[in-house]
Amino acid sequence: MAQMVLEQQQALAAEQERREALTAEELAAEQAWRDEPDDYVGPTTTYEQEVLDGARTADISHVGKAIDPEAADDELLEDLAEEHDYNAAFSKKQRHTDYRRRRDRTRRLVDAFQVQLGALTDAYMDWSSSASLAASYMPLEEEGDPTRIKVVVVDLFACDLWHVPLRAEDKFVASGLVRQGLFPCSAAVAGVAITTRALEYFRVAQLRCPRLGIQAWVRTxxxxxxxxxxxxxxVQFSVAFDVYLLVREETARRVRAALGRNDPCWRLRNVCPCCTYKLEGETKDWPFLFTCDGNDSAKRFAxxxxxxxxxxxxxxPRESAERDDSRRAPGDYFISREVVESWAVADEEELAKVRDEDEERESGCSEKWQNMKESHTVRAAAVYDETGIFAGLCRHGFVLAFVDMVKSGELAKYAFALLAHVCKAMGPEIGKLILGYDIGCRFYTMVMRHPRVSDLLNDREFQALVGAFHGTAHDRLCQTRNLPKYKDDVGLEGFEECETFFSESNALAARTRYSTAFHRWQAFVTWAEHKNRFQTYAQLSHTLTTKYRHALVVLAEAPVLARLMSELEGATPATLEGWLKAEREYLSSLKKEPEEETLQMEYYQALVNFYDAKEAADGLRGNVTGLQFLGESGVDRAGAESATRRFETNRRHVYERENKCLETVRYLEARLELVERWQPGDENWVQAQVLVRKRRYQLALDKLESLVAARLLELWKMNIPGTGYKLRKHIAKAMQARSKAVRTALANYNAAAAALESPRPPLEWEAVVEYAFLAEFDLLRFSCHDVRSEPWAQGSGRAAMDLHFKIKRAKEEIQRLNVEIRRLYTYMRDEDAFLAHHARRLHDGHQPQLAHQVELYRQQHTRFSDEHRRRLEKLGKEAGCTAVLKPGTAVSKERDVPTAARKEETEMADAAHAEALRMAESEVEGAEDVDVEAVADSLELVLRMADDA
Incomplete structure (x- = not known):
């Protein structure tokens, strides 16, 4: 009992000293956090008063008897009051009614930590420079009698109650804990703290496994x-984790400021070293290739x-119950909603209409893509606030930016905002942009017709193409205009990076579906930043080598192309490109039927209907009386009258149909200015009959093409990484039903093809699947002349055309990869030297904590350099590789190191080089059995590292 009282008195005295040491501003902030009125002085009812009034029972005395209030003297009551100071913070009587809502408490908690952010960051950087994540928490051994507070310390494998000392230089309790590797769960009253290593382990584990949530981790x-x-x-872990991420973000901001990289557009201008780090002496200004797409998996309930x-x-109407949280997405990955709304257009359908020089037409692709339909773009579920994300990535997979899709489908304003953001950030160094989008044909028209196109592109050259895979579902005319295979300076790029990215980011949807808006932004930004730095950059050399080997495989098919061209009567590359132009002109002629032919077909069909109706009416005109009453023969008179009424009604309907068909025929005759009516067997009748059969054939072909395109997309969906077993089974069942529809459409097509004047051979199932991949359905259509005899419509001609453009793009890919590989080599050298120089500069400038953070950033960046060099050097030994595997000189001078510092680094590298050679020689001389190959590899690694330094 005495020990408990002593501890309680010490705790109260420490709390009183702490509050007296606070400044007026800190005390006001703490009172705001606790939500105490300014005139609050604590409870006025004392313990002795309650005992005297009989409101509570007195405690047992030291002699084991209950204290009688009436017999108690003043001295005893004073002793009781001193031992039980219920005016302190531990008294239940002190607690007043809390009128705050949870949304208010969240805002106050955020504001309280925001006030302490500078001190918390200083404390974290101090701890980071002197501690390790491998060590468990141990309280500091302070000289004298420092102020200590009781804190429950939660670590990975233990949870203990510690008396944590607070240093005098710490203004806040929270900063004092952070300086010792503990992050509190409260801004003022720190009763629970979580170790930094527990938070860091969770952060890294969650980034590697995005499905991992706080609840699962805490239960573990x-x-x-x-x-x-x-x-x-x-809740406690979530608060500490938010503070930890906030402190890390502020630390990263200080590092960027120390390196001169605090420009808002710096990250985007340097997002990918292969795309943006230009070198001197490059013979060609390659365009910036990137892709964008929307994903509706990342929804969040409102x-x-x-x-x-x-x-x-x-x-x-139900009002919003979102918490009052002023925090916004960290970093510069998300484009604000205000900016996105500024790019909204009143009528997307009108903006997307394709206008030729002499006619207005609609693209046939709009019928095949759901995100191009108005009914889908304007529809949003009422239960969601954000209905997905719209992302942009470069051709190597680095994330450029995000846009929230808010209560809508995939609208044009999201792509407009992303394109404008990229154009603004890239600066004049990037002269040409090529965007890959699954509806690039439609989006390019919208960009060119947008009233703010000059603001959007900043006078840049711009192209929008359809993805290599998604382009197979576009009509052939669209492919000849917008497929990457037929565009210069694109290489073998397929613009399908977004699909791979979404297959990974979908793992975030499970833990962000019910989260707050801020925590959803936080999850996507932290994951995207980690993916850029530790996944995409780590695999950058693998991406380059894979693309290079693929291009070499394509180039190896050059003898096949030469053989095909010799078989085609000596066709040249210019001839093959001319065939593509001829195919485009032919397909353009199919987009619209001649008006005269359309009227003739309508007139023919009207005549067929009229003659059928006239024949039926003539058969009824001979029967004037209708059915005879058969009452004399014993037939029921009522039944005969009913049959007569039905007969008369049917005859009236036949006459009305005849008159209606006759009116249609007369109207079309006036439109065609005909003097005599066509009769079956006439020359005009036969010609129109052929045209109608062709139309039926076209309709059957369109139906078959649309079903096969849908089938192809479903097959691709089944192979997406991350697609669950149940979803794959569901798609497989849908595929079985869809296959029946395809077979029915195939049978209808074969019937229509057989009814033609010149019957076409029937299609088999295997041929239909092949057509789906080559998108050659349009070759089965008709025009004013039969193109089946044209060389570009033949199988060998089309194979030669396809292979020619693939080889042409592969040559461009090799040229671009040679530039990108050298850019990567130069970037690794310059970035390492730049960071090392600034780490030493900050250390010499008496900023050891900041220098340590820059050094950590350098270690994170250089951990993949050796692997990059190993992969690229292995590629350089393969036949056909022409890449230059050594650094160049960057155009940008922002990573330049002063001459004196560079000279010092060179001397240090030479000294290290000489020492490594001396040690290697001594080891070789003193060894009996020497692994010469291993020694050579080690020397090569040392020399390379020294040269890079």
């Missing part, structure tokens, strides 16, 4: 600690109030 720690899970434990009804029982 509870199982390890041997305690039952509690709901408040997840938090709303409960349903309420008015007096008449009608439901009232």
């Amino acid at each position: 720690m509870c199982d390890v600690h041997g305690v039952p899970p509690r709901p408040y434990l997840g 938090r709303k109030t409960r349903e309420q009804w008015d007096d008449e029982g009608n439901p009232l």
Whole structure:
């Protein structure tokens, strides 16, 4: 009992000293956090008063008897009051009614930590420069009698109560804990703190496994600690984790400022070294290739109030119940909603209409893509706030930016905002942009007709293409205009990086579906930043070598192309490109039927209907009386009258149909200015009959093409990485039903093809699948002349055309990859030297904490350099590789190191080089059995590292 009282008195005295040491601003901030009124002085009812009034029972005295209030003297009551100071913070009587809502408490918590952010960051950088994540928490050994507070310290494998000392230089309790590797769960009253290594382990594990949520992690720690899970434990961990990420972001901001990289557009201008790090002496200014697309998997439910009804029982509109959180997405990955809304257009359909020089037409692709239909773009589920994300990536997979799709489908404003953001950030160094988009044909028209196109592109050359895979579902005319295979300076790029990215980012949807808006942004930004730095950059050399080997495989087919060209009567590359132009002109002629032919077909069909109706009416005109009454023969008179009425009704309908068909025929005759009516067997009749059969053939072909295109997309969806087993089974069942529809459409097509004047051979199932991949359905259509005899419509001609453009793009790919590989080599050397120089500069400038953070950033960046060099050097030994595997000189001078510093680095590198050679020679001389190959590899690695330095 005495020990408990002593500890309580010491805690109260320490708390009183701490509050007295606070400044007026800090005390006001703490009172705001606790939500105490300015005139609050604590409870006025004392313990002795309650005992005297009989409101509570007195404690047992030291002699084991209950204290009688009436017999108690003043001295005893004073002793009781001193031992039980209920005016302190631990008294239940002190607690006043808390009128704050949870959304208010969240805002106050955020504001309280925001005030302390500078001190917390200083403390974290101090701890990071002197501690290690491998060490468990141990309290500091401070001289004298420092102020200590009781804190429950939660680590990975233990949870203990510690008396944590606070240093005098710490202004806040939170910063004092962070300086010792502990992140508190409260800004003022620190009762629980979580170690930095526990937070860091969770952060890294969550980035590597985006499905991992806080609840699962906290329950895992509870199982390890041997305690039952509690709901408040997840809240405490979430608060500490948010503070940890906030401090890390502020630390990264300080590092960027120290390196001179605090420009808002710096990250995007340097997002990919192969795309943006230009070198001197490059013979060609390659365009910047990137892709964008929308993904509706990253939805988030809108938090709303409960349903309420008015007096008449009608439901009232539900208001938003989102917490009052002023935090926004960290970093510069997300484009704000205000900027996105500034690019909204009133009528996307009108903006997307394709206008030729002499006619207006609609693209046939709009019928095949759901995100190009108005009914899909304007529809959004009422239960969601954000309905997905719209992302942009470079051709190597680096994330450029995100856009929130808010209560809508994939609208044009999202792509406009992303394109404008990229154009603004890239600066004048990037002269040409090529965007890959699954509806690039439509989007390019919208960009060119947008009223703010000059603001959008900043006078840049711009092209929008359809993706290599998604382009197979576009009509052939669209492919000849917008497929990457037929565009210069694109190489073998397929513009399908977004699909791979979304297959990975979909893992975030499970833990962000019910989160707050800020935590959803936080999840996507931290994951995208980690992916850029530790996944995409780590695999950058693998991406380059894979693309290079693929291009070499394509170039190896040059003898096949030469053989095909010799078989085609000595066709040249210019001839093959001319065939593509001829095919484009032929397909353009199919986009619209001649008006005269359309009227003739309508007139023919009207005549067929009229003659059928006239024949039926003539058969009824001879029967004037209708059915005879058969009552004399014993037939029921009522039944005969009913049959007569049905007969007369049917005859009236036949006459009306005849008159209606006759009116249609007369109208079309006036349109065609015919003097005599066509009769079956006439020359005009036969010609129109042929045209109608061709139309039926066209309709059957269109139906077959649309079903096969849908089938192809479903097959691709089944192979997307990350698609679950149940979803694949669901798609497989849908495929079985769709295959029946395809077979039915195939049978209808074969029937229509056989009814033609010149019957076409029937299509088999295997041929239909092949047509789906080559997108050659348009070759089965008709024009004014039969093109089946044209060389570009033959199988060998089309194979030669396809192979010619593939080889042409492969040569461009090799040239571009040679530039990108050298850019990567130069970037690795310059970035390492730049970071090393600034780390030493900051250390010499008496900023060791900041220098340590720059050094950590350098280590993160250079950890993949050796692997990059190994992969690229292995590629350089392969036949056909022409890449220059050595650094060049960058155009940008922002990573230049002063001459004196560079000279010092060179001397240090030479000294290290000489020492490595001396040690290697001594080891070789003193060894009996020497692995010469291993020694050579080691020397090569040392020399390369020294040369790079």
